[in-house]
Amino acid sequence: MLYFVGAGLISGAVVHHPLDPARYTKIAIIGVLVFLAATVVNEFLLAADRPAPPRAILVIAASLLLSFGIGMLSGGLQHFEDFPDRGAMLVPLGITVSFIAFVLKDAESSWRRIFGPLGLAVLLTAAVSFFGLRAVAEGMTEPSGESGHSHGGGTEEETTEHDTKEDPPAPASESPAPESSVTTDAESDHEEDGHGH
Template identity: 60%
Template sequence: MTSAQLFDARTPETAPDAPAGGRAARRKAHSSRKRSLAARYLGYVGYFVGAGLISGAVVHHPLDPDRYTRIAGYGALVFLAATVLNEFLLTRERPGPARMLVVIGSSLLLSFGIGMLSGGLQHFDDFPARGAVLVPAGIVVSFIAYVIKDAETPNRRIFSLLGLTVLAVAALAFLGLREVAASMETTPGGGHSHGTAEEPAADDHAPATSPSTTGAPAPTVSSRPKPASTTPAHNDGHSH
């Protein structure tokens, strides 16, 4: 077989590859990339929006339990929706039902861990005692949830040297923030202290102006029988 015959024999094998790079295929690939970009963006934003809603609800929950319980639920739903989008719809290898439940549960736990950590730090000045508990608890909860959620990390890493380091950091954060919270609570200041400081000033003014305007002490002195005998002494003093 000559070289020309060999060349003619190979051309049919390379010919089908040419249409793969056509204009229609490129347009389809470009549109799929745009859709995946929008989906990745929504999934990325959903993580932060959900964690932000949870962080505000966890910190402000004692102020209005019903309202902030609903906000925490909305944040959890947003975070879970972002998890489903990123972990199941945008991935090429979809996990099985058992792994899906693990990912959803750990993602929900991760959202609350991040919410406790960020909310405790952001509103520490407003709720010092509560923030001193939320920050270290958020560190531990978020670490455990992330290890469980990550498929490439075995769960025994929770009790590894890294896990002990995270636990030590959380303990030190709790002790330090508790001391800071105690010092902030004993130090006077804030809007409430200004409101209480103004009230005594108004009370001190009231008795100072009452004798000059009403003349209430005069009848009380004249009503007593004993000062009546001492009135001449007062008249003598006035004559001088």
């Protein structure tokens, strides 16, 4: 659970960072601490064989890198429609970073695996996703990049209401007739018809 909570906080912070850098930097730091806590619990407290100090440092560093890779991937996918240009960069970068971090974190895997056939396949996947998402981002009808997200800017209804409020008042000569005169005319008509109430 700590793994998923930490990755979720990081993914939200990575995507929304341009909207409020100070706020989302704090959220990213909290997400990193949660993810690292999950790593410590899983790799050191619950593990049957605790790694040596050099290996422990590598596991912690790789876990930190993995948290950002997963955050970039999941955040870029979730908010691609809100931030198409940013999402087109985050998704392939998240794929690459997550793969590298996962290889380094696995004790039974060698770092040379990054440059093997599997690493080449991941690199090609990241390249295809980058160019594909860039094409989709450029073809989207709304050019509103990062401003299209619900965290900033007014809605169309608010804009219309604002424009309506700025319209000048109607001239005094066009004001409707007093209500009392209309009521008097209506009452007189009823009396002439013999239907007075």
